Amino acid sequence: MTVPALEIENLTKTYRNGVQALRGVDLRVEEGEFFALLGPNGAGKSTTIGIICSLVRKSGGRVAVFGHDIDREMEAAKSCIGLVPQEFNFNQFEPVEEIVINQAGYYGIPRRRARPRAEACLRQLGLWDQRRVMARELSGGQKRRLMIARALVHEPRMLILDEPTAGVDIEVRRSMWAFLRETNARGTTIILTTHYLEEAEALCRRVAIIDHGRTIENSAMRDLLMQLHVETFILNTREALAEVPAVEGYTLRRVDEHTLEADVERERSVNGLFEQLSRQGVHVLSMRNKSNRLEELFLRRVGRAQP
Amino acid sequence: MTPSQQAAAFLTLLIKECLRFIRIWVQTVLPAAVTMSLYFVIFGGLIGSQLADVKGLRYMDYIVPGIILMAVINNAYANVVSSFFSAKFQRHIEEMLVSPMPNWLIVAGYTAGGMARGLVVGLAVTVVAAWFTDLQVHSWPVVVAVVLLTTMLFALGGLINAVFARSFDDISIIPTFVLTPLTYLGGVFYSIDMLPGFWQQASRLNPVLYMVSAFRYGMQGVADVPLAVSFALIIGFVVILFAAAVWLLHRGVGVRS
Numbered sequence: 001m002t003v004p005a006l007e008i009e010n011l012t013k014t015y016r017n018g019v020q021a022l023r024g025v026d027l028r029v030e031e032g033e034f035f036a037l038l039g040p041n042g043a044g045k046s047t048t049i050g051i052i053c054s055l056v057r058k059s060g061g062r063v064a065v066f067g068h069d070i071d072r073e074m075e076a077a078k079s080c081i082g083l084v085p086q087e088f089n090f091n092q093f094e095p096v097e098e099i100v101i102n103q104a105g106y107y108g109i110p111r112r113r114a115r116p117r118a119e120a121c122l123r124q125l126g127l128w129d130q131r132r133v134m135a136r137e138l139s140g141g142q143k144r145r146l147m148i149a150r151a152l153v154h155e156p157r158m159l160i161l162d163e164p165t166a167g168v169d170i171e172v173r174r175s176m177w178a179f180l181r182e183t184n185a186r187g188t189t190i191i192l193t194t195h196y197l198e199e200a201e202a203l204c205r206r207v208a209i210i211d212h213g214r215t216i217e218n219s220a221m222r223d224l225l226m227q228l229h230v231e232t233f234i235l236n237t238r239e240a241l242a243e244v245p246a247v248e249g250y251t252l253r254r255v256d257e258h259t260l261e262a263d264v265e266r267e268r269s270v271n272g273l274f275e276q277l278s279r280q281g282v283h284v285l286s287m288r289n290k291s292n293r294l295e296e297l298f299l300r301r302v303g304r305a306q307p
Numbered sequence: 308m309t310p311s312q313q314a315a316a317f318l319t320l321l322i323k324e325c326l327r328f329i330r331i332w333v334q335t336v337l338p339a340a341v342t343m344s345l346y347f348v349i350f351g352g353l354i355g356s357q358l359a360d361v362k363g364l365r366y367m368d369y370i371v372p373g374i375i376l377m378a379v380i381n382n383a384y385a386n387v388v389s390s391f392f393s394a395k396f397q398r399h400i401e402e403m404l405v406s407p408m409p410n411w412l413i414v415a416g417y418t419a420g421g422m423a424r425g426l427v428v429g430l431a432v433t434v435v436a437a438w439f440t441d442l443q444v445h446s447w448p449v450v451v452a453v454v455l456l457t458t459m460l461f462a463l464g465g466l467i468n469a470v471f472a473r474s475f476d477d478i479s480i481i482p483t484f485v486l487t488p489l490t491y492l493g494g495v496f497y498s499i500d501m502l503p504g505f506w507q508q509a510s511r512l513n514p515v516l517y518m519v520s521a522f523r524y525g526m527q528g529v530a531d532v533p534l535a536v537s538f539a540l541i542i543g544f545v546v547i548l549f550a551a552a553v554w555l556l557h558r559g560v561g562v563r564s
């Protein structure tokens with residue numbers, strides 16, 4: 001049996017103010033996986049990541065990174081991890097290249113070897129031209145990419161990204177997705193937390209959901225999405241509708257005179273819906289999901305689905 | 308980490324700290340040189356010329372070692388307290404905390420950075436002092452050892468201050484209300500032999516006195532307290548503060564949740 005990239009058993013954390021952030025988190029991430037760690041705000045995702053990276057002291061439980069228990073082999077465990085935190089946490093008054101070279105140095109890489117590594121990382125992330133710029137002068141997207149370059153400079157076996165695309169525009173987000181896919185394809189295990197569930201669905205093959213400090217889901221993305229029995233679609237019609245057309249086997253709701261909402265069970269084909277609408281002289285111009293599939297499941301699992 | 312990796316990490320932190328204060332030398336090196344020039348002009352030149360010799364030395368000559376050491380102490384302390392607190396404040400201390408660097412290495416790196424600034428400023432003030440007096444060195448080994456140990460001690464003190472600090476006010480309280488009075492009352496401008504009996508004994512509770520006295524011995528061959536006592540005390544404080552700083556980081560005080 002192979003050693004998992006990350007193994008967490010019954011992880012608990014109670015802060016000094018009495019807040020119980022984690023009440024028993026269990027996770028297992030295999031080497032090479034692209035893993036999504038999801039949960040609502042305050043669920044315990046960042047606390048879990050903080051404990052893995054030793055920024056937060058755990059109250060109980062066990063964490064092992066590539067078989068290195070963080071209680072006994074913290075240095076070895078840390079060597080395997082690259083962290084991209086949620087908040088910008090680099091020296092704003094330092095040049096971009098220095099930040100990346102210094103990070104390599106903290107992992108024991110001498111400057112003569114750190115320089116070419118930093119150059120490779122900065123080029124990959126499109127920051128080489130900004131290498132002499134003070135970090136505070138970068139745009140939001142560039143700052144996010146700088147943190148990824150910094151996290152990768154020591155070539156970690158596992159990359160942990162805590163909401164890496166928060167606040168960046170779609171173009172930058174898509175290019176970061178492509179970069180992360182390449183990084184994962186080269187063998188780096190990736191753990192991603194995000195509030196953009198479409199991001200998790202697009203990138204990750206496995207997903208865990210944490211809520212109220214507990215793991216409430218840990219499965220393959222495909223298996224999780226299979227749990228979605230009903231999908232809701234928004235249909236835009238050419239004809240103005242005064243009332244909801246009568247269709248069999250589907251639930252329709254009228255949003256406005258040109259818009260319908262349709263609930264379609266997973267086993268049913270949408271063709272049947274189109275045929276019935278067509279017979280009644282209703283032509284569908286376009287169709288889209290009401291919400292992302294993972295988002296719908298997520299809301300149901302954390303008990304916050306709309307009635 | 309292997310010893311060579313530890314050496315690379317230490318050098319990284321030392322270079323980073325040196326670049327930090329060199330980049331802003333107008334704020335970090337120049338003020339000390341200007342301030343100490345004023346001390347030499349006012350206390351040494353204008354007032355000192357009206358005073359009698361102290362322990363067989365011209366007053367100007369007598370205060371030179373104390374003024375150099377005062378600059379060294381202030382800057383070694385200031386470098387680490389501001390750099391470490393800034394790293395906490397901007398959260399880039401996390402760059403080190405997530406790395407495999409052991410805590411003692413983080414302490415050593417910051418301390419070395421503080422020592423470097425203390426030494427650079429000490430050198431600048433010494434150059435200034437050379438304009439006002441003929442500098443002499445009685446014992447180079449003593450001068451070097453005292454300066455290195457003193458910068459180490461106060462760099463460690465600055466780090467501990469920064470660990471506990473929660474605001475920028477907290478990093479100026481100790482230098483203003485503790486460090487400055489201790490330095491001024493530590494025999495920089497006078498010999499404790501000039502004080503009444505009670506204040507002579509009270510002055511012996513001031514650790515800065517021992518450093519100034521030992522440094523003055525290294526430069527001029529005169530001291531208020533025996534050299535061995537001074538070294539024992541300085542080394543004792545260094546060991547205690549280093550252990551305390553490592554322990555605080557290990558406990559995560561001020562840096563880990």
